[in-house]
Amino acid sequence: MEVTKRDGRIVQFDVLKITDAIQKAFEDVDGGITEDAIDISNNIGELVLSMDEDMYIEDIQNIVEEELMNSDRKDVAKAYILYRDERNKARECNSDIVKNIFEKADACNIENSNANVDESSFSGRQQEANAYIQKKVALDYIMSDDVAQAHKEGLIYQHDLDSFNVASHNCLNIDFDEIFKNGFKTRNGDVRPPTSFSTACQLVAVAFQCQSQVQFGGVGSIHIDHDLAPFVKKSFIKHYIDGLKYIKGANNEDIQKYKKYMEQINMSDIKETGNKVYQYAMDMLEREGRQSAQGLYHNLNTLESRQGSQVPFTSINFGKDTSTEGRLVSKWLMQASLDGIGKHNLTSIFPISIFQYKQGINANKEDKNYDIKKLAIKSLSKRIYPNWVNCDWSQANENADDVDTSMATMGCRTMIGYDRHGLGYSRVGRGNNVPITIILPKLGIEYGICLNKRKKADLKGFNKAFEDTLKLVEKALMERFNRMASQKPTSAPFMYQNKTIKGYKECDENVYNALKHNTLAIGYLGVAEMCQALFGKNHARSKKAHKFALSVVKRINKFAEEASERNNLNFSCYATPAENLCKTALQTLKMQYGELKNITDREYLTNSHHVPVWEEVSIYEKLKIEAPFCKYPTGGCITYIECESTFMQNTKAIEDIIDYAFKELDIPYLAINFPIDACLECGFQGEFDNKCPSCGSKEIQQLRRVTGYLTTDWHNFNKGKQAEVQDRVKHSGYKGLKK
Numbered sequence: 021m022e023v024t025k026r027d028g029r030i031v032q033f034d035v036l037k038i039t040d041a042i043q044k045a046f047e048d049v050d051g052g053i054t055e056d057a058i059d060i061s062n063n064i065g066e067l068v069l070s071m072d073e074d075m076y077i078e079d080i081q082n083i084v085e086e087e088l089m090n091s092d093r094k095d096v097a098k099a100y101i102l103y104r105d106e107r108n109k110a111r112e113c114n115s116d117i118v119k120n121i122f123e124k125a126d127a128c129n130i131e132n133s134n135a136n137v138d139e140s141s142f143s144g145r146q147q148e149a150n151a152y153i154q155k156k157v158a159l160d161y162i163m164s165d166d167v168a169q170a171h172k173e174g175l176i177y178q179h180d181l182d183s184f185n186v187a188s189h190n191c192l193n194i195d196f197d198e199i200f201k202n203g204f205k206t207r208n209g210d211v212r213p214p215t216s217f218s219t220a221c222q223l224v225a226v227a228f229q230c231q232s233q234v235q236f237g238g239v240g241s242i243h244i245d246h247d248l249a250p251f252v253k254k255s256f257i258k259h260y261i262d263g264l265k266y267i268k269g270a271n272n273e274d275i276q277k278y279k280k281y282m283e284q285i286n287m288s289d290i291k292e293t294g295n296k297v298y299q300y301a302m303d304m305l306e307r308e309g310r311q312s313a314q315g316l317y318h319n320l321n322t323l324e325s326r327q328g329s330q331v332p333f334t335s336i337n338f339g340k341d342t343s344t345e346g347r348l349v350s351k352w353l354m355q356a357s358l359d360g361i362g363k364h365n366l367t368s369i370f371p372i373s374i375f376q377y378k379q380g381i382n383a384n385k386e387d388k389n390y391d392i393k394k395l396a397i398k399s400l401s402k403r404i405y406p407n408w409v410n411c412d413w414s415q416a417n418e419n420a421d422d423v424d425t426s427m428a429t430m431g432c433r434t435m436i437g438y439d440r441h442g443l444g445y446s447r448v449g450r451g452n453n454v455p456i457t458i459i460l461p462k463l464g465i466e467y468g469i470c471l472n473k474r475k476k477a478d479l480k481g482f483n484k485a486f487e488d489t490l491k492l493v494e495k496a497l498m499e500r501f502n503r504m505a506s507q508k509p510t511s512a513p514f515m516y517q518n519k520t521i522k523g524y525k526e527c528d529e530n531v532y533n534a535l536k537h538n539t540l541a542i543g544y545l546g547v548a549e550m551c552q553a554l555f556g557k558n559h560a561r562s563k564k565a566h567k568f569a570l571s572v573v574k575r576i577n578k579f580a581e582e583a584s585e586r587n588n589l590n591f592s593c594y595a596t597p598a599e600n601l602c603k604t605a606l607q608t609l610k611m612q613y614g615e616l617k618n619i620t621d622r623e624y625l626t627n628s629h630h631v632p633v634w635e636e637v638s639i640y641e642k643l644k645i646e647a648p649f650c651k652y653p654t655g656g657c658i659t660y661i662e663c664e665s666t667f668m669q670n671t672k673a674i675e676d677i678i679d680y681a682f683k684e685l686d687i688p689y690l691a692i693n694f695p696i697d698a699c700l701e702c703g704f705q706g707e708f709d710n711k712c713p714s715c716g717s718k719e720i721q722q723l724r725r726v727t728g729y730l731t732t733d734w735h736n737f738n739k740g741k742q743a744e745v746q747d748r749v750k751h752s753g754y755k756g757l758k759k
Contacts, residue, residue: 372431463551592655
C-alpha cells in the first residue's frame, strides 16, 4: 500500500505512524497510554491497512478522525484534530516562510511598500525577509485569534506589523532640552553638550538618527527654532570675543568682562551701530548659521539609519520664536530649504519642515515674524516644504506661557493631544505608540447598495458592525500596548539613558510609565469608498453621504474618549496616512468582492476622509468639503490641494489659501502639492515629462508627495500610490465654488 504525501512524494504506508499519532492524542487527554488507547489505535491502524489501496495522506487522517468520533472517546478525537491542525499550520507556515524568504532575499517581488526603503538593496532585502517572518509570528502566535482574523480579512490593519513581536513603538518628539543640557551617550561613546550653533545642528542630526533606531516611526522637534536659539547667542558671543581680541586688541580681562555682560542680556540688546567688532561678529554668525543649517539638511538626507538605506523620517516645526536668535534659526532653515542639496541643489526630502502659523506672531503683516511667513511661502512655492500647521486650531490648546504646548505635527500628520497622566498638552518627549486602522469600505460594501442585495443602505447593520469593529480595535491596541509597555528600558538604551522621552525616571523593570504619556491611535481609511458603497455617491458628491461620513468620524473620536476613560490611557482618532495600506487593503477587498465601480476598480483606496483624487473640484471646494472632518482626528490629519507648478508663482494666492484654510475653516494642517522635476545631468528644474527640456537627458527625478512627505522619484512608489499620483486632479485648474 502506497501513500501520497502533501508534497507529492509517494511512500510505503507505515501503520506505526498512525498508531503513534493516535496514542499521542490519548496521552494528551489521559496523561498516559492505557491498554484502551493501544487497542483503539491498533484497531484503527488495522482498518486502514485492510483497505489495501493507495491513498492520500489526508484521506487516511480523515478516516482516523471519523473512527475516533464514532468511538466513545470524542475527547481524544478532539485532541487528535487539534494536533493535526497544529501540524498543518506549522507545515504551511514553514513552506510559506521559505518561499517568501527566497522571494524577498532575491528581490523577486519588490513592492516598495515604504517609499523611503530601497527593497532591492542587500539590507533592504534582509529587512523585507525578516519582516515577513515577524508578521507571520505576530498573526499566528501572538495576537488574539479574532484580532488576527480581522487583519487577515481586511477589516482592520495593524500598522508596522513586523514590529509587533519586538514591541517597539511608533514615533517621538525628542526632548532636545535634555540632549542639549547633558549631551548624550551611545553604545560606543558619549557626546558633550553643544557650545555653538554649528555643533548643536550636528547633534540634532545625530540624535534624530540614534532615536530612529529604537522605534519604527518618525522623529521630530515641536519647536526647533526654540531648541536651537540659545546656541545662536553662544556662537555670536564667540565671534564677538574673537573680534575684540583680533580687531580691537582687547586684553583678557576686558574680554572676560564683555563675555559675562553679554551672557546676561538678550542678543537684541547687544546691537552696536558702526561697531566693527559687532559687524564682524554678525557676519561670522550669518556664515556659520547658513552653513550649519545647510549641513543639517544634508545630514538628514544622507545619514542612513535603518536597513534599506533609510534616512531618519524627520520633522521640524518652527516659526513662532520671536527672539532675535529664534528668528535667525527660522530664516536659516528656510534659506537651506531654498538652497537645496547636492551638486544640482535638488529639493531636500528630509527634514519635513512645518511652519507654525499663529495670529499675533506671524500670520498678519503687523506681526513680528510675518517676514518669516513670507520666506516660508517662498520656500513652499519652490520646494513644496514647509507644510503648515495651524496653532490657532480650535483643538490646539496652546498655553502661551509654556512653549512645550506649541501646536505641532509630524510630517505624515501625527499630532499629540492631551495626556491624562499629568503632562496635559505638553508635546515634548511624547509620541504615538501605534495606530490601528479601520478599513471603512469593507463595512460599506457589506451594508451598502453596491452589491445589489438591497435598494437602501442598511445603516442599522452598519452601525452595529462598526461598533463591534471599534471594540475590536480597542482590544487590538491594548494587546499591542501591553506588549510594548512590558519591555525593559534596556530595549531602547538611547531613548531611556538620554531622557529623550518623558517618564523615563519612573521606568525600571518596564517602560509603562513612559509609554502611558503617548497616544494609541484609532485610524480610518476610505471614507469616500465607504460612502460610494453605501449610497452610490461619495461624500464630495452627496450631502447625505457627507453627513453620514462625518458622523462616522465623530463616533471614532467619541469612542477614543471612552476608551481613554476605560483604560486610563490616551486614545486618539487618526486620519490614517495610508501608503502601502492604500494598495493592500484594496487588493484584499477586490479578492473578496470583485471590481466595484469607484470602490475597488482602481489600484488604491482614498486616504482617510479626503476627497477622491480624481474628483474635479476647485481649491476652495476641496477645503470646504474636508474642513468639517478636521475637528475630530485629534491624533492627526492633513488637508492637501493639488496645483500646477505655474500656479505656485502666485505667492499672494498661496497666502490667501493658507489664511482662508486656517482663519475661516479651522483646518489644522495644510500642504500644497505640485510637480517638482529635476534633471540629474544638468540640474535643470521645472515641470516636464520624461526628458529634460534643457539637455535632453532622461536621467531625471520627478518628486511627488506620497502621504505627508516627499521621497525619491514617484515611479519608485508602490503600484497603488503610482496609480493615485496619475489620477490626481489639479484643483487649481477648477474655479467652481469660490470662498
